[in-house]
Amino acid sequence: MPKACKNGFTLWEVLLVIALLGILASMILPCYSGSINSTESEVHKVNILKIESAARLYRLDVGSYPESLNDLITCPSADLNWQGPYLEEIPACPFDPSKHYTLDDGKAVVR
Template identity: 45%
Template sequence: MSLELRSVNYPRRISLMRNNKSRLSGFTLWEVLVVLFLMGVLLTSFTPYYGSASKHVRLQMNRANIQRIEGAAQLYKIDVGTYPHSVTDLVYSQKGMSDWQGPYLNEIPSNPFNSEQSYQLDSSGRVNNSSAN
């Protein structure tokens, strides 16, 4: 008779063990919600730092572009004898300029603050402050 009880209880024990195992695997809804909440708090706390870092990078790019343009304008003046009228003159040759040794820039740099606003040169080969932001 004890053999019968063991044979009857054995499959039941296995099914109980399977149920316990399935209850232990995975995450509860509360655990998932807590993790999502903490991730949201971290993201909102770092967002202001990202914005200021992005502005700093654009400012550095703008300064580098201005230095490149002004340096190219100096090279243009050495070759041609006068400063260029525009940044385009540093990339493309004007008709009838035999002393032009360019291009002095590979491409016209875009303004990182306003991509539709281009850099403007004054008569002394400097970039205007209005276009530099």
């Protein structure tokens, strides 16, 4: 009677692989979430710089800062000095897309 060939993995081998994958995942996930937070922070800084630069260009052309961010995309009135659009679109806040950037009284960007 021929001896049967056993192919496959034992329970211990499968458990060892699952444990190793769990250890690797626990080491990688904190680094991944930290990189997401730093990326959102960098995108937020770039968005503010982009809006403030567009507002300064608007001021150079029109003579005053825009009343709202929409003035950077569409001409606010029949202003002949408007050379826009200064932004293609108003950037979304990377932390919370439901929040929007605005200009305060000092014409600085706030979220």
